[in-house]
Amino acid sequence: MVAVRKSGFLGMTVAEFLDWNGDGTDTRYELVNGEPRAMAPASATHAYLQVALARLIExxxxxxxxxxxxxxEAPVVPGLSSNVNLRVPDLAVTCAPDDPDARLLPDPVLIVEILSPGNERETRSNLWAYASIPSVQEILFVQSxxxxxxxxxxxxxxxxxxxxIIGPDDELVLASIGYRVPLIQVYARTKLVRQPD
Structure with missing residues (x-):
């Protein structure tokens, strides 16, 4: 059941959002202040970076x-306005015990978002939400x-x-998980560093 707010907009709680079957399309959503917000489809480079980071970190x-x-793409709930906000970062790391029944990623320590031209502003706006999660130690934004x-x-x-700020010649140091890697290695299989054949 979706509640109607005084403003006239439909509002949804996190619990309602988790039970929601979506809009009948393959569109992915996050919950922003009680409103489902569509997430733009990722570019190929975005997808390659997500896989590379997941592989390297895991x-x-x-x-x-x-x-x-x-x-x-595991859902996390901000520490502020947690009843009407849920975000789905590209990658997150948790050190909490595995719970097969959990619908949310518990206690993330690291959150990674890949910035794409079509949704960079919306992705950056999630910074406050991630920073309000008490367990989060680092938030990484990666360019695509x-x-x-x-x-x-x-x-x-x-x-x-x-x-x-981490540049092409710098090392990415993630203190939250004791990991360091040359940033260029994250991009190794993308068109951003691959030499033409």
């Missing part, structure tokens, strides 16, 4: 025997049109006003 976690796990990233890292409980 491989690292397995190699070090970490209890943490990486998940793609050039080699580059921005890392927001919680320090002593606070979020700095400016992100760490």
């Amino acid at each position: 491989g690292h976690l397995i190699d070090r025997g970490s209890p943490c796990r990486a998940a793609t 049109t050039r080699v580059g990233a921005e890392l927001h890292r919680r320090c002593n409980g606070d979020w700095p006003t400016e992100p760490i």
